[in-house]
Amino acid sequence: MTTTTTPTTTATAPSAGATPSGIAIASLDWPRGFRAAVGAAAIKKAGRDDLALLSMPSGATAAAIFTRNLFAAAPIEVSRRHLRDSRGHASALILNSGCANAATGPRGVANAQEMVDAVSLALGCACEGVLVNSTGVIGVQLPMDRIVPEIPHMAARLAHAADGGPLEPFARAIMTTDTQPKMSSRTVPCAGGRTVRVSGVAKGAGMIRPDMATMISVLATDADVAPATLDRILRHAADASYHRISVDGDTSTNDSVFAFASGLAGPCDEAALATAFREVACDLARMIVCDGEGFERSLAVRVTGAATRADALKVAETVASSLLVRTAITGGDPNWGRIIAAAGRAGVAFRANDLELHVGGILIFRDGQPVEADKGAVRAAFNGGHVDIVISLGATEGSEAEVNSDSFLSCGLTTEYVRLNADYTT
């Protein structure tokens, strides 16, 4: 994610048009070979869709990144096992919102397995070809008596659904307190005038209701990709997107990103496909940050000229996650002292006198002391919809500064965030 692009403050898709790479922003539809159906099992609220089913052709490849939390939810345990048993292939994915099926013991695992079995039966595919995840309240059992009967109905709707149909119903069904569905799509030009498509949906992480604490994203392509390649592309995309954002630093029991490739559009240059996955993932990550409850203003921190890229990331993440920086950003407060104080406690070695701080392109701090700057301009830089912080550590020019740089996206910490997260669960 670059910090020079101002994140959109709504979760709508970017305006159409080709990017410099030739990769084009595309309509918000699934790639060829993917069919989706949604259902309502009154898990969240009666009448709202809270089940989402995605099917793909037999032989489609699959990859996933799951939470590293030791209390990984029951469906994560099932999906991990299935992905291993199928050696990176899948036929379907079933998701529910409203209940995380986390901290639910052996009964939770049995329930996740029962959801998978119901999908396997309804679609006529092997059990280990079905992946599953849940999002919502922790420590509560799923209402299986309402979920299981709904699955055959969804399978029936799926049979009549358009191949490559719209992303939106699926994106809406997995929402918890997201205010907008999160979707993005790209097309990649390939040999022989063909194109392949990469599409993705996500639901938000953090800045969410007390009982909701999950990020889920699903990325899909119609390119023909081997499981190991898809896994590599997914990790590369997640590293540039979901691993470069923070809302509250709390990784959940259900965090997961799935990637599927139907293969129907044929092969594609790996680098171009990887770029498209990265762009879609970065769009979705930005939408997650900008759709948190209580969101007012986003914050990008770019660190250049560090001794290593890991150092650059550590400083960027420390500054972007600092409560004092994040509250100052909410206040539109040009309190740059907090920014350098956070950089100075990041646990990264650099010479304090070498640090240069720019906010909104304005040089604020150099040679260990503030630089005289136009106060109105500085205040304006802190008061837009997005605050752009660039910290140079030592090597300020040339290729080394660029190589050893990294960035992180966050948002102001607001009273609304605290208010919403201090609400009662029960």
Add this chain to the structure above:
Amino acid sequence: MTTTTTPTTTATAPSAGATPSGIAIASLDWPRGFRAAVGAAAIKKAGRDDLALLSMPSGATAAAIFTRNLFAAAPIEVSRRHLRDSRGHASALILNSGCANAATGPRGVANAQEMVDAVSLALGCACEGVLVNSTGVIGVQLPMDRIVPEIPHMAARLAHAADGGPLEPFARAIMTTDTQPKMSSRTVPCAGGRTVRVSGVAKGAGMIRPDMATMISVLATDADVAPATLDRILRHAADASYHRISVDGDTSTNDSVFAFASGLAGPCDEAALATAFREVACDLARMIVCDGEGFERSLAVRVTGAATRADALKVAETVASSLLVRTAITGGDPNWGRIIAAAGRAGVAFRANDLELHVGGILIFRDGQPVEADKGAVRAAFNGGHVDIVISLGATEGSEAEVNSDSFLSCGLTTEYVRLNADYTT
């Protein structure tokens, strides 16, 4: 710091009485050999004391722990050098509030040195015997034209001050947005019916105004202690207190803890003296947490039965610092899922099924799933002035569980904290 003691929610001293160790809570006065004077130089607000001077007999020993922030303030640089040059001895300490003299470049260092020189001249002691620190706005130069002329007046008042006089004027002069002065004192019985005294003052860290980000504490004893011993005792005390609290995780440019020993009361058993230092430091640390702006409810997390003590600390700190846990605490929300989710992401290896969670003494979670508990009792445990969380990881009984345990003190994150810290600096 034990987690079984409910922290006092005001910054008043604990009620008098001897602790089981025989160490007694004492009147809020300096030990013998210490004289204090305060002054007003209109650094914070005209008419409020913002300078504090402490003197001790020639030959008194000194130790200090300074911030590890790379942007350590100018006075920290001067104090570090003086403490090294004097080989752990001091004659005086000068502090100011209202301006941190941090990020102020060479002029800031010259100003800190000038404060020290003025004290040295006024008290007739060597320069390197004077230590200095500042607290307040970052990036602003000290008003030296008002500070320097005030120092001889303070020295004159000091000459008439009582030896072992009250802590309060000094504790008040270093306050920034603290609502109460923070003071604590103990007496330790020694051989021959003698007693030595340990006293301390502090000002708050975090949960403070945008422009204030400093914890300063001064501990003093009249025991006769060699510099290396005092340093060891100080580190032991800080480790049990200031290193076990969190308000917002932002370590500042000016954080420092000073310790001085006048020697006037003669020698003392090191273990007993260390206990008294630790008790005073723990009192002050608790007062800091409970006097943050926006404070509503404190939170202690004790972790037992970890593989190592470092693991126990890491889990305790992760849970106590989690924004989702801290907002739930503010809401009095029995959302225990956030507590185990934070434990599960601490980066510490343990078997998830071994974790047992108690809140307020009530068993809430065991064997990977919630335990049926009285809902009213659980709600009450989350709704007192203090929430007590105990997490057992595996080894739940015997000496190993006790050895590999540690705890951390924090507080709920409130909308008031965000509101105050989002205010404008300028």
